[in-house]
Amino acid sequence: METFTVQAVYEKGVLKPKKKLNLPEHSVVELRVKAATPSKQTGFSSLIGIWEDLPDSQKKSIEKSFATVRKRTNTRLSKLSKKK
Numbered sequence: 001m002e003t004f005t006v007q008a009v010y011e012k013g014v015l016k017p018k019k020k021l022n023l024p025e026h027s028v029v030e031l032r033v034k035a036a037t038p039s040k041q042t043g044f045s046s047l048i049g050i051w052e053d054l055p056d057s058q059k060k061s062i063e064k065s066f067a068t069v070r071k072r073t074n075t076r077l078s079k080l081s082k083k084k
Helices: 043-047 056-083
Strands: 008-011 014-017
Touching: none
Parallel strands: none
Antiparallel strands: 008 014
């Protein structure tokens, strides 16, 4: 099963996710509750920690994808800088 992080609001004894969850009705899930610190995070900083609960294999896959994109971007930038 896919692991993901979602914010929820606790009201009247019920956790209510802030976003719609892509789960079938009556799905049994496992929760790890961590109180969110109110902050003014915007943009990229709001992504900090989103992968902390992923299995190592998925983290490595994401890191590999980023490395590939970084390498391609650096190659393109290098080619562009030589054209000037």
